[in-house]
Amino acid sequence: MQRGLPLLLLIFTLAACQSPPAATPFAATIPAANAAQPVAQGATAVPTANPLPSRTPTLPPTATLTPTVTPTITPTPTLTLSPTITLTPTITLTPTPIASATPTDPASDPNNTPVPTWTPPPPDAATQIDDHYRMRRPISDGGVNWIARTYPYGNTSGGRLQVHLGVDMENPSGTPVLAAADGTVYYAGSDAGEQFGPTTNYYGNLVVIQHPFQSAGQPVFSLYGHMQRVDVEPGQTVRQGDQIGIVGGTGVAFGPHLHFEVRAGDPRSYRATLNPDLWIYPFQGFGTLAGRVTDASGALLYDVTLQVKSTDISRYAFSYADTSVNPDPVFGENFTLGDLPANYYTVTVSDNGRVRFQQIVYVYPNRTTWLEVQLKP
Ligand SMILES: [Zn+2]
Numbered sequence: 001m002q003r004g005l006p007l008l009l010l011i012f013t014l015a016a017c018q019s020p021p022a023a024t025p026f027a028a029t030i031p032a033a034n035a036a037q038p039v040a041q042g043a044t045a046v047p048t049a050n051p052l053p054s055r056t057p058t059l060p061p062t063a064t065l066t067p068t069v070t071p072t073i074t075p076t077p078t079l080t081l082s083p084t085i086t087l088t089p090t091i092t093l094t095p096t097p098i099a100s101a102t103p104t105d106p107a108s109d110p111n112n113t114p115v116p117t118w119t120p121p122p123p124d125a126a127t128q129i130d131d132h133y134r135m136r137r138p139i140s141d142g143g144v145n146w147i148a149r150t151y152p153y154g155n156t157s158g159g160r161l162q163v164h165l166g167v168d169m170e171n172p173s174g175t176p177v178l179a180a181a182d183g184t185v186y187y188a189g190s191d192a193g194e195q196f197g198p199t200t201n202y203y204g205n206l207v208v209i210q211h212p213f214q215s216a217g218q219p220v221f222s223l224y225g226h227m228q229r230v231d232v233e234p235g236q237t238v239r240q241g242d243q244i245g246i247v248g249g250t251g252v253a254f255g256p257h258l259h260f261e262v263r264a265g266d267p268r269s270y271r272a273t274l275n276p277d278l279w280i281y282p283f284q285g286f287g288t289l290a291g292r293v294t295d296a297s298g299a300l301l302y303d304v305t306l307q308v309k310s311t312d313i314s315r316y317a318f319s320y321a322d323t324s325v326n327p328d329p330v331f332g333e334n335f336t337l338g339d340l341p342a343n344y345y346t347v348t349v350s351d352n353g354r355v356r357f358q359q360i361v362y363v364y365p366n367r368t369t370w371l372e373v374q375l376k377p
Helices: 004-014
Strands: 044-047 077-080 167-169 176-178 183-190 205-215 218-227 243-246 258-264 286-294 305-309 314-318 335-341 343-351 354-363 368-374
Touching (some): 183 243, 286 343, 286 354, 305 335, 335 343
Parallel strands (some): 286 368
Antiparallel strands (some): 176 243, 205 218, 305 343, 343 354
């Protein structure tokens, strides 16, 4: 019985909205693939002197004519080099290592991945769905503004954590948190006395913003949890990109990070969430893969791991863990994988080494690409 409380605390800690602790600092380097090489252009030879042979005939007293030709040629070419390309310096990012808030997978940094330059195949109109990317990143470009893929929306991180109904962006305390879209502040402050999560004291200091757009007729909200400090008040009007607070680790959080949610309908309902991958506009040249994982009869399958692999990167997507995770009313998806550089990807589902699904798909830039993943029996 004496071990009961520590065990309970351990379980509670594991259930926290957090990312796996295996944090490894890394140095992100933007490849210098675009750095221009100097090229000498327009080298033109312009001779400025015309050869003018001067002929000096000499007539001997005899009748024989012996002309002596003495040409005087002075070519003076003038070469003019006109370099017009300016060198772009190689930019090297050196992020400061952050305890418990550092991305574990450098490949998850979208800025690390070169964007392909070939022309994509024509899109398949039959699978094209109208996007509603109405939001921007709640962290600025200088911070970690991509979603942690080890614990994405609808996922349990391999059964270790409770179902995640938002997404995490792993940043150190003090990083500015930005409004994802224009709106009006619905709530700002601690949730010690007001419940927004499964319990009170769950999100710590949070902000909820109502936006002037809807999802299937329902009002749309964005929620920002675990903040160290909030910088706005209820009723205040905010514009997309305005600072609304700073990152912290308040509430049930293992380490500092921004927990971000999209809710439609009741802003206080923990079960009103939608997948942020389908609401946040992709990075330029990047897209989102979304679809449904079903069995041979078309029934939805839960917690299936999909490998999504290109010649450059390999990532994992997971179908939603259970029926508590809402699909988007427009898409009806049960998995997404955002922040993918536009490219061809091989999507594979294996079951104890046996391939039950494999298909090559082109993920288009700046939109959602749909994929039906129907597993073989
Ligand atoms: Zn979270």
